[in-house]
Amino acid sequence: MDRDQPAAPVNPALRFLPYAVMTVVAGADVAAGPEVGLLPLVSLGPAFAGLVGGWRRTAAVGALALTLCGLLGVYDALLGERRGYTAMAAVAGVTAAGVAAAVMRQHREAELASVRSIAEVAQRVLLRPVPRRAGHLRAAVSYTSAVAEARIGGDLYEVVAAANGVRAIIGDVQGKGLAAVEMAATVLGAFREAAHTEGDLLRLGTRLECAVGRAVAGSEGDEKFVTALLAEITEDGRVVFLNYGHAPAMVIRPGGHVSFVEPSEYALPLGLVAEGDRPRPYQTRFGPGDQLLFYTDGVTEARGRDGSFYPLVERAGLLAGTDPQQALDALCADVLAHAEGPPHDDAAMLLLRCR
Template sequence: MAVVALIDLLNGPTLGFLSLLTLGPTFASVSGSVRRTALVGVVALALSLPLAAYNHLLGRTQNYVTLTTIIAITGASMLASHLRIGRERELANVRLVAEAAQRVLLRPVPRQAGNMRVALSYTSAAAEAQIGGDLYEVATTPQGVRLLIGDVQGKGLDAVETAAWVLGAFREAVYDKDELPAVADQMETSIVRHLTGEKFVTAILAEVRDDDTISLLNWGHPSPLILRGDGTVHSAEPPEEAVPLGLTSFGHTRPKPYQVPFADGDQILFYTDGVIEARDGRGAFYPLGERMCLLQCEDPQAGLEVLRADLLHHVGGPLDDDAAMLLLRR
């Protein structure tokens, strides 16, 4: 409004800019309260009177129209401010519910599990969302440290509901079954019972015992990468491809467990496809294997944060898909 008044004074009484004073209450309604918007409207009216006198418009119809316009737009802006504040409060309540659901569904992973240190990174594709279709869990059981990472087909609330079923099935079976395939069988049975249509979940189930190996079961999920103590990187590929969870009832074979070396000083990175399918502006995929060297930090969580920052820098903006990374250092 000060700029409008200055322009009006510099251009002289030949050109009238008084109607532009309505920009004041209009912009005030975007971020201010109803009271603040009303006060800005009063200031606009106060400015319009001396400017009208300067432009020789006092007592003329044009000035009455300008004053009426300022009053009307101030009233409309106050209503818009009131509605905006109501929506912001509603959104804040929804976010509180979403945060509570996230704490129940995706509980914080332990930073220490057995003789391993654990690090986690979760980046949602939507900046305002804190939960999605990616899932993870780490549990220390009598049989060893067991973990799950997965990616639900689809997005939105349906994906969150499916993720809840998968995590519930894992948490129920992980402590009761002695062998990893038995955990997988109970998960598959429970998931098939609740999944409808053609929904499926890619996932990896892993178990670390006292020997220098890690056992893996892979349901069509991107294979984890192992960073050896000497800096070399290996992909823990399964011996044969398998279908995702939820599709084995159609006659496909279930995945077979396999073991890969996992000695002291080694790190293994589990991730979802939102990481390796992230593209830069030229369409190039994120080269995760080449960037594994970024994990060579004393603190695994610090290394994973460096890797996440590099991923976001590669994309140059928000991700197109959720990206979860789970790092174990033995």
């Protein structure tokens, strides 16, 4: 980063504001005469320069302001009087304060840029892009974080092409903030490893239960849990689900028929599962042209201005596009339009299409 430039683009009008202010003050002083006492207002130039510019630019504007103040002092015959010296001292003092403020601001901006860079790397590692093609499926993802300027939060997703078929997960960690991101990383790490080694979806779920259980036992504060939906899509035309208290997947058939594949009984989320309360697998057919939409409650609970929830079933037609990612992006844009801005909760969607 250039230490003399702001970290973010600045409105050009703000760059010219110090010069405009000094020009107006000079004109008003010449027109009004020395009796009005406008000379100290020249210090507004370096004051505004310190808000948007680097320290060198602020110092340059301050030097220009001192020169202008001296010239006006000569014109008003105040340079040898106390009022003239007071005005010069005011300009010099404001310039020094503006330079110090610019240095401190640039230092904070550099630190913030470094933290953002590290955070972006961590975000890419945690929620890396899913493969556009996984086995006999095409995949697309969408993620909108409820935290300003963040790309991830407590929602998670992953798609893995394993020996038994394509395995996918979507989940939602209770709570927000860094603790939720840490728990999401725990679940994703366990899933990415176990999806390749466990031959049975139930055993894969058990591995996730153990990983979350260890994380919950080693954490302090409020009890954490994770709702999750696991799926295994095989090439023989079926998909098997394992649901830990998560919203059911939505199936869109080629003819436009939409339905939700729900378990006969919902199990508790990961982190709360007892030995006898584990979920039972359930399945549905999944053939060419079929689509599966996994989502978190940030999608279905997005509220419009009238308080209505997002009508996911009614908008399923947006997923009819030939490109899965473009279709999912259109659905995501529609969710944001319904909510009239970013959602109040993280919103993740995973779309799988059978080729």
